[in-house]
Amino acid sequence: MTKTTLTQVERAQLAMMLEVCAFPKPGNVDRCHDYATTRLEHFLASTILVRPVLERAERAGDGIGNILLDAVELTSGHSGGNTHFGAFILLIPLVMGGDIAGADRLVRRTTVEDAVQFYRAFGQTKVRVISGDELDVHDPQAIEELKSRQMTLFDVMLYSAKNDMVAREWINGFQLTRKGADLLFAHGCGPESVSLAFLDLLATEPDTFISKKHGKDAAWEVMQKAQDVREGRRDLVAFDQECINIGMNPGSIADIIIASIYIALGEGWVWDC
Amino acid sequence: MTKTTLTQVERAQLAMMLEVCAFPKPGNVDRCHDYATTRLEHFLASTILVRPVLERAERAGDGIGNILLDAVELTSGHSGGNTHFGAFILLIPLVMGGDIAGADRLVRRTTVEDAVQFYRAFGQTKVRVISGDELDVHDPQAIEELKSRQMTLFDVMLYSAKNDMVAREWINGFQLTRKGADLLFAHGCGPESVSLAFLDLLATEPDTFISKKHGKDAAWEVMQKAQDVREGRRDLVAFDQECINIGMNPGSIADIIIASIYIALGEGWVWDC
Helix, strand or coil, X not given: CCCCXXXXXXXXXXHHHHHHHCCCCCCCCECCECCCCCCHHHHHHHHHHCHHHHHHHHHCCCCHHHHHHHHHHHCCCXXXXXXXXXXXXXXXXXXXXXXXXXXXXXXXXXXXXXXXXXXXXXXXXXXXXCCCCCCCCCCCHHHHHHHHHCCCHHHHHHHHCCCCHHHHXXXXXXXXXXXXXXXXXXXXXXXXXXXXXXXXXXXXXXXXXXXXXXXXXXXXXXXXHHHHHHCCCCCHHHHHHHHHHCCCCCHHHHHHHHXXXXXXXXXXXXXXX | CCCCCCCHHHHHHHHHHHHHHCCCCCCCCECCECCCCCCHHHHHHHHHHCHHHHHHHHHCCCCHHHHHHHHHHHCCCCCCCCCXXXXXXXXXXXXXXXXXXXXXXXXXXXXXXXXXHHHHHHHHCCCCCCCCCCCCCCCCHHHHHHHHHCCCHHHHHHHHCCCCHHHHHHHCCCHHHHHHXXXXXXXXXXXXXXXXXXXXXXXXXXXXXXXXXXXXXXXXXXHHHHHHHHCCCCCHHHHHHHHHHCCCCCHHHHHHHHHHHHHHHHCCCCCCC
């Protein structure tokens, strides 16, 4: 029973584990930082508890929307709140499709029912949406609106892409996921590569989780400070602590890095050299 | 699909995750400490990768020896070496039996074949045995010796119990596992209880992983220093670092605490209040 290759489910779970452990990683939960109500152990518990849903995704026996809803429900049995909603939006089509090309085909074939289930899943999280959004997930009318407009889940992502870099991955062929995987290979094997790839993305992309929470200027400022860190003009550990202190957490880039690790593991990147 | 109760497999995986994350925990790998070749991520990868074997244990469809051998093989696909051999010796009968009473019945019914498979599993790890042991697992004659003496796996544990506190659990009805679970309840909900219960056991029991590696005096000294910490005469974080620096890792108490968390979770202890 010695394992030489990983299943897609195991790759997804290892990706979730490696991302949350990676340190230093400005602003997010990691080995050395918790948020008051969401801690390292909550992320790792979700990583363990989501397994049956990932197995369903690997069998590809259901729609993306249903699987997403189950993933959120199965990982809400602890007090840490939402840990991986954005990551599941990327991981589930990737596990179902096996790789980026397969996921890209699947997301373009989603249905109105997928969109409805996605909204139900979203409604169970406390993930922030921009107020005034006419398809606010916390508005019970939104699902009726989706149905009357016959919007598929792909249409919803297209609609959200302007303000959400995770949604943007669905419509542009998982560009940043690809870029993150390439960065992991460029930084070489070992878990240190995860924090380096994270910093690279943070220094080049304004995080939309931050922009929804604190505004676009804040996201831009974090990106510029991450550039300073990369160029040696700012201390990484101090920047990490500053972000933690003011709740400036680049959660969308973390979601994308999880997807990147999943892809890189499938292409032979070694996490534990 | 919302989960209110945990399966036995999930309890076992959460126990492995919570134990390794708990900090501060003198001498062992934790959130803030790695050993050079065995890191936090290796323990967490084993926690993820062992799932199919734990599922087999939950179905109780095979012998303890076969399942142990598979657990070791399935978690040796990374470079971190053995992470959980001692924990599996306790967790596998506990998952198969559901609780301490069930495990106690199972371990007393093990066979010579279980003992042979256990020796094969042990031989794949680099777990230290006392030199001169006439049933040295690294001696190819040992398996023939087991067969000729008709020793069951329970007999092997009885034989090892004098020098191995994990083996002792099998023959005394999982006494320290029970004590650890009671300590978790006494310290209350939340992950902090894990490090407190760990320190309690460390302060009252000489760790046999340490005694095999560094001698009985060393294990006794670590126990006394842990007592000093509990009584406020020694700094916990400094003691942790001292143990790490000299490779003084109480691995057997860690194994027992994993079993304790598994039991406590099944009895309603809450890990994430």
